[in-house]
Amino acid sequence: MKILLVMPDACIHKLKIGSFRMSFREAPLTLTTLAALVPKELNANIKIVDESVEDIPFQEQFDLVGISCLTGTSIRAYEIADYFRRQGAVIVLGGVHVSLRPEEAARHANSIVIGFAEQTWPELLADFTNKQLKDIYRGNNVSLFELPLPRRDLQKRFGYTMPQTVFATRGCHGHCSFCTVPAVPFGWHTRPVGEVIQEIRLLPRRRFAFNDVNLVSDRDYAMELFTALIPLKKKWGGLASLSLADDSELLDVIARSGCQYLLLGFESIKQSSLGELNKGFNRAENYRNAMRAFHNHNIVVQGCFIFGMDDDNKDIFSNTVDAINDLQIDIPRFAIYTPYPGTDIFSMMKSQNRILHESWQYYDTQHVVFQPAQMTPDELYTGFSWAYQKTFSKTLLLKRTLISPHPVISFLGNTAYRLYVDKLKRKAQSISAFRSVPGLMPLAQECNTLLTANSCLNTGGQRG
Secondary structure, eight states: OEEEEEEOOOOOSEEEETTEEEEEEEOOSHHHHHHHTSOGGGOOEEEEEETTTSOOOTTSOOSEEEEEOOSTTHHHHHHHHHHHHHTTOEEEEESHHHHHOHHHHHTTOSEEEEEOOTTHHHHHHHHHHTTOOOSEEEEOSOOOSSOOOOOGGGSOTTOEEEOOEEOOEEOOSOOOTTOSTTTSOOOOEEOOHHHHHHHHHHOSSSEEEEOOSOTTSSHHHHHHHHHHHGGGOOEEEEEEOGGGGGOHHHHHHHHHTTEEEEEEEEEOSOHHHHHHTTOTTSOGGGHHHHHHHHHHTTOEEEEEEEEOOTTOOTTHHHHHHHHHHHHTOSEEEEEEOOOOTTSHHHHHHHHTTOBOOOOGGGOSSSSOOBOOSSSOHHHHHHHHHHHHHHHTOHHHHHHHHHHSSSHHHHHHHHHHHHHHHHHHHHHOOOHHHHTSSSSOOOOTTTTTOOSOSOOOOOOOOOOO
16 A cells, blocks of 8 residues: 655745755654554555655655645645546545635545544544545544654655654643634643653654644643653753743743743734733733743743734834844744634634635735735735844844854744745735736745645744
8 A cells, every 4th residue: 555645835934955955843743643653554655745845756656645734735735635636546634724624625535534633544544445435534532642653764854954843732721813723622632741751762862842832731731741851851942831931930840851942922012912812811011021031041932923913003013023122032933913714813804804815825824814904914914024024134133143042043043034034025925916916826836836826835834
């Protein structure tokens, strides 16, 4: 049996030198985990391809093709699925967008998977082998005990700046209005701490990343996990809630466990906008103390900010850039408010006729897909682009690097976004380009995709 597992090109920040491609992100776990879940008795020939860093082998024949997609990569996923289906392969689609839009995805697949794959994927493969494949598989209640180790041996070598990735939890206790995690309500799950620690112990390199949405969503679990991690003397990074800064005991344990950087969702410098996001537990007036707490523990902060909430006007861009410089955030990151399908904000804006279109390839936090309240779509995109260009000037990039707790980490992160700024300048893509011709402008060449004009671009990923 020949199995191909694919993640469509998310066009994330990457280094390209000739045919060589390296992503500036950590290695995704989706494909390596699915490969590990293939029963050994199938004796399958498995190939995994993250299209962001390598080409899809369209010239090869496969018995089964599994594709995982976000909203921003769903159109490309359907293109890939339709191509291989015409070649006679059986197509399986999964991922968060499939859980959000199952009827849509089903039109491009022989079978779809909703929810977690730990149970449903082996079951699906058994049914496929016995020619009893079902149209839909649902993984609502899943055990995260005794999981096989991801097939990192199948992962592209030198494809990622952080090739070793681990997860300990699934889900989040938050209910942020923009996030798809609560929109696919599969609950909160944790792996046994001992199993997570054993997997980390077996990693051949010292540095790794957690890809959990919020590592500190369950404080008791986090304390147990990071206390157990201390003796391993590893170095790691991950995602957490800004509220961690207020928990000195947990923050101290996390720092002693080897944490070197955290991605934190500041989201806005305006408390009113934080309330709109259902993230009022962030207190803008406490940002300075939070940054001081993280830096005192030698933790680099990647701070994320969103533009386009209803209380945002055109001053938000310059005010945010000034605040970032004042707060000494090590690696700033900007996103455009994006109402993903299935979220509360999408339903609200749909009822208000503010959704500009449902061309999912633009639902990537880097394009305007709705009508803002206090500015035009052009003004929102222009301000977003200006903030990136201003923040990642060579002078400010160097300054952030020199004062960062870990200059090498800060330099790599800032350089990745500096390259993205150069791309913004070259492409100069704004919402006005959407309206220059009927439908959407062709973008296939941008992402080196192969079939139609409506391909993906600049997907930062669906994040919580």
